[in-house]
Amino acid sequence: MKKYSFFLLFLLMSTMSFAQQSYQYVIIPTGFSDIGSGFNPHGVSSVLQQLFDSKSIKTVFETAERPADYCEALTVDLEKVPNMFQNRLLVKLKDCQNRTVWSQEGKGRSKDFQQGYAEALADALSELKSLPENVTVQPGIVAPVPQPKERVQMQSQSQVQSMASTPVVNSGTDDELYRPQNLYYNLTYFVDVVTVEQGKKRLVLVNGELLGYENLQSVAILTPSGLSDVYTVEWTQADGTTVTGVANLTDIELKISLPAGQEMEVIRLIKY
Known part of the structure; x- marks a missing residue:
């Protein structure tokens, strides 16, 4: 017993x-x-x-x-x-x-x-040292999914190009807030893909401070290679140096390959 x-x-x-x-x-x-x-x-x-x-x-x-x-x-x-x-x-x-x-x-x-x-x-958040204990997870529970309160508000292509023409854009008023149009993300940061002249694309890093950049900083230019969905990339790193790589851009995914020493670093972002 x-x-x-x-x-x-x-x-x-x-x-x-x-x-x-x-x-x-x-x-x-x-x-x-x-x-x-x-x-x-x-x-x-x-x-x-x-x-x-x-x-x-x-x-x-x-x-x-x-x-x-x-x-x-x-x-x-x-x-x-x-x-x-x-x-x-x-x-x-x-x-x-x-x-x-x-x-x-x-x-x-x-x-x-x-x-x-x-x-x-x-x-x-000053007193929050770690996340609280989870006492709700049980097998078989199907919980309702709360919908986001507000989705991204879009602006015209010309307005987005105008705001992305400078390397860094910061503002404190609602009317001047940056409103991205073509976002890609990888669960850590967001990149806005902005069309500029002659089919080129500008990559604007929306939340760049986590990576050592400024928020809303232009980090790369994509130039058409002549092949479908393939671009050459001029990427500006956080320390100001530039590297040249290759990008593949579709309506689903943005994949960028950049040299990192003797190897290639691959950045994958999906359409938001």
């Missing part, structure tokens, strides 16, 4: 241990209607990515397709807290059943929205 009781206790403890594993990563939306319109309003999505990365917490950007391990992730939700003197944000982490499992309000001293929101996010 004692052996049987011990076995049940061991089984219960093992089950509890499995059920209380931490969440594996965080999903960051690229639109927050409560903060502003368009893609990455006031840079909050990029700031969230950088803050979680500094804590060694894995992040991916939200897409319309639900990942297979969706219930092992938490999704960020932001609410603007009304205040006349400070920029305040309530940061929530929600599970796959749209339940809030962690929340904290942060304050930003700057009156500028972009800087003030960045300060508020840093303040809210």
Whole structure:
């Protein structure tokens, strides 16, 4: 009887241990209607990515397709807290059943929205050292997928070309926010593919600070090679040096091959 009781206790403890594993990563939306319109309003999505990365917490950007391990992730939700003197944000982490499992309000001293929101996010996440324990993942659970609050708002091709003509574009107002038109991504960063003269393409790195660039920095020019969907690439690295490689661009994928010492580095991004 004692052996049987011990076995049940061991089984219960093992089950509890499995059920209380931490969440594996965080999903960051690229639109927050409560903060502003368009893609990455006031840079909050990029700031969230950088803050979680500094804590060694894995992040991916939200897409319309639900990942297979969706219930092992938490999704960020932001609410603007009304205040006349400070920029305040309530940061929530929600599970796959749209339940809030962690929340904290942060304050930003700057009156500028972009800087003030960045300060508020840093303040809210300052006490978060790791992701909370996941007690919701169970075999057979099928959770509803919350739809993104806001998708990317598009502008005309001429407007996008005009904004991407300078290496770096930063702004603090909704009317002047960069609105990409042809995004590709790899769950870490976004690249906007902008058509310029004579069939060439300009690659604008939208959230480049994580890679040592400025946000909204032009990093490459794609020149048609004469072969279908094949381009030569002049890529500017974070230290300012340039390398020449090859790119294959389709409506589904952007694949770039760049020299890295004696080998080739392959960058793959899919259409957003």
